[in-house]
Amino acid sequence: MFEELEKINERPEPFQFYTASDLWTDEHTSKQMLSFHLNEAIDVSSRNAEFINRSVEWIASEFNIGRDFKIADFGCGPGLYAASLAKRGASVTGIDFSKRSIEYAKEVAAREQLNSKYVNQNYLEFGTEDRFDLVLMIMCDFCALSPTQRKGILSKFHKILKPSGSLLIDVYSLSAFEQREEAASYEVNQLNGFWSPNKYYGFLNTFKYDEEKVILDKYTIIESERTRHVYNWLQHFAPEDLEREFVEADFLVKELFSDVAGTPYDRGSSEFAVIANKT
Numbered sequence: 001m002f003e004e005l006e007k008i009n010e011r012p013e014p015f016q017f018y019t020a021s022d023l024w025t026d027e028h029t030s031k032q033m034l035s036f037h038l039n040e041a042i043d044v045s046s047r048n049a050e051f052i053n054r055s056v057e058w059i060a061s062e063f064n065i066g067r068d069f070k071i072a073d074f075g076c077g078p079g080l081y082a083a084s085l086a087k088r089g090a091s092v093t094g095i096d097f098s099k100r101s102i103e104y105a106k107e108v109a110a111r112e113q114l115n116s117k118y119v120n121q122n123y124l125e126f127g128t129e130d131r132f133d134l135v136l137m138i139m140c141d142f143c144a145l146s147p148t149q150r151k152g153i154l155s156k157f158h159k160i161l162k163p164s165g166s167l168l169i170d171v172y173s174l175s176a177f178e179q180r181e182e183a184a185s186y187e188v189n190q191l192n193g194f195w196s197p198n199k200y201y202g203f204l205n206t207f208k209y210d211e212e213k214v215i216l217d218k219y220t221i222i223e224s225e226r227t228r229h230v231y232n233w234l235q236h237f238a239p240e241d242l243e244r245e246f247v248e249a250d251f252l253v254k255e256l257f258s259d260v261a262g263t264p265y266d267r268g269s270s271e272f273a274v275i276a277n278k279t
């Protein structure tokens with residue numbers, strides 16, 4: 001028992017394990033995630049409907065979206081942005097490794113006859129000959145990636161963007177990092193049965209890596225037949241640090257905002273968004 005508790009409370013190296021698929025593609029959790037995406041009132045999995053509408057309006061006007069405008073949406077979920085952008089005439093490719101979300105997005109696209117294509121794949125492994133005017137990665141997915149994965153995906157974005165293409169992503173800020181505390185908690189059927197339909201004991205250990213500006217929410221889920229560890233990594237950025245990564249990947253940061261709905265940049269905001277162009 002003591003040794004088990006030691007393992008639960010063990011602090012890994014930053015980004016030592018990548019378990020994103022356990023969170024998003026598991027048969028049970030993906031069902032919960034889809035219902036969060038589709039709940040228009042909350043900011044879990046996707047942001048609330050009012051925000052998404054405002055964001056789509058802003059993206060459409062900022063990038064002058066119309067016919068023949070090609071968008072790649074990395075981590076598109078059930079296509080809430082992709083479908084709305086396709087309705088404005090864009091041709092949208094959404095990539096997501098959640099089969100459940102992609103099936104939902106495909107159903108909407110077929111029903112509404114949208115010019116969109118959905119790929120059910122890990123976006124770290126995605127490749128295409130298509131070239132895009134705009135690449136999106138929305139709701140801080142970039143922050144879940146290790147420095148090596150971020151370098152790889154920025155290089156992929158660079159490759160698939162047209163010479164005049166742009167990248168729009170959002171990330172967690174240092175202000176959000178300051179607000180987090182290390183903590184440990186335990187609960188039966190933690191998060192209202194989110195992790196399993198069966199009875200389980202859920203531990204949540206939150207670790208703060210001050211030097212790297214990383215937060216880890218480490219979940220340990222103990223069922224009668226199995227024990228899982230799910231690592232939710234959240235890199236937080238100063239604008240200068242993000243800009244350095246972009247410059248190394250041959251991107252030029254054009255403008256910062258507080259969110260992907262075009263709210264003017266404020267250093268105190270818990271997230272910020274960036275438009276970058278290829279250099």
Ligand SMILES: C[S@@+](CC[C@H](N)C(=O)[O-])C[C@H]1O[C@@H](n2cnc3c(N)ncnc32)[C@H](O)[C@@H]1O
Binds near residue numbers: 076077137
């Ligand atoms: C926080 S949600 C955001 C969804 C969408 N961008 C939105 O804002 O409505 C992150 C999405 O990225 C997907 N995802 C996370 N890691 C992924 C990976 N490595 N490959 C493909 N999809 C991934 C998840 O399945 C999920 O749909």
